[in-house]
Amino acid sequence: MALEINLVPDIKNEMIKALKLRNFIFFLCIVVSAGAIVVVLIFGSIVGGQSVALNDKNNTLDQMSGTLNGYSDLGEFLTIQNQVKQLSGIASNKNLLSRTFNFLLAFEPTNGDLIEFSTINVDLISSTIRIEAQADALNEPFIDYNVLDAFKKSLNYLTYDYGKYVDKNGNEIPSYCIVENDLNGSFFAEEDGSLYAYWDIDRVGCNPADDEDEEDEDEDDIVVTNNNDEAEDNCDDGENCVTPIVISGSGESKRKDHGYEYEAYGENGRGVRIWRTPRYNEWHEAGYMDLDGNIEGVPHFESECSSYTGEEKEDKSIVWTKTNDQCKLVPDGENGIEILESSNGIDENDRLVLRFEAVLTLEPEAFKFNNHHLIAFGPEGRYNVTDSYTQIEKMFTERASDL
Secondary structure: OOOOOOOOOHHHHHHHHHHHHHHHHHHHHHHHHHHHHHHHHHHHHHHHHHHHHHHHHHHHHHHHHHHHHOOOOHHHHHHHHHHHHOHHHHHHHOEOOOHHHHHHHHHOOOOOOEEEEEEEEEEOOOOEEEEEEEEEOOOOOOOHHHHHHHHHHHHHHOEEEOEEEEOOOOOEOOHHHEEOEOOOOOEOEOOOOOEEEEEOOOOOOOOOHHHOOOOOOOHHHHOOOOOOOOOOOEEEOOEEEEOEEEOOOOOOEEEEEOOEEEEEEOOOEEEEEEEOOOOHHHHHHOOOEOOOOOEOOOOEEEEOOOEEEEEEOOOOOEEEEEEOOOOEOOOOHHHHEEEEEEEEEEOOOOOEEEEEEEEEEOOHHHHEOOOOOOEEEOOOOOOOOOOHHHHHHHHOOOOOOOO
């Protein structure tokens, strides 16, 4: 049996192991250093590329800036651009002073008494109207102070209404396409007080939305005639027939085309009549209006203030109600008027009148430009609510005689 004898001391073995560990660590340091150098080179190339790209972009921007600053009209262009950006804000804050005249009509008594103005000052910032006026009682008991008192109390019932006109599909019709006043500046209205407007389809951009894909009609095919006896069907081989239809009670005629009835108005106007006041029973029977006041399938006015409801009675008749509780012309009612001074005087006709000076505070929204197609309404019935006898006078009559 052979014997092995270790002639190397233990300390020598420990030294050999330490040398091997040193060499291994040194190798790892070399590998890590090489990797770090590679990473630094990669990041250096990226940073350098970015610097080159940024410098190139800066040069491009400098060139463009120099070109832009070279324009002689740059300042004016920037001013116009800034103004264009502010147009929407200007429009939303714009007020219409001309609406004051419409409001004054709502103040006019309906029972024959007179409220006449001599001076009017409007403050659009505070939405106030300062007036110098005179009250004249033309009804018994001919007390001018009653007229002024009734004028104050009528402010509780003054309302305004605004909204938009829509076609039969519910699409909004631009405001510039709507004509609401006749040649005298009065609103279009029937004898019963129903209001309506005309959709000016001849104006550029105002043609019916559902007719955009249809071919333009010959101008001769859409001329409106005012003589129904001479009107004949215009047909081309059985196609494109247009038959004039007489408007009930008006003596005028209108033609039906594109699903709308065009009629003449004014001197040379031609358009589609759109009712601002609903045709309650007529629309309900045709299926255009339900008892909740929802309207569709016919051109109409969509009010932002008024709502309509119908109640069917036992005899199948329907009673319609119009409600406008949110758009008060004078929000504080009779408290919205401050009488500054009042005294008696003689007018130009040598009549005794009551002169007074007052300040009325109106709803600011009533002056806003963005509230389109706005109309003010006075109270229904008599203004004079001071004297009880006068208030109910028309409710009494003689007893009917026996047959």
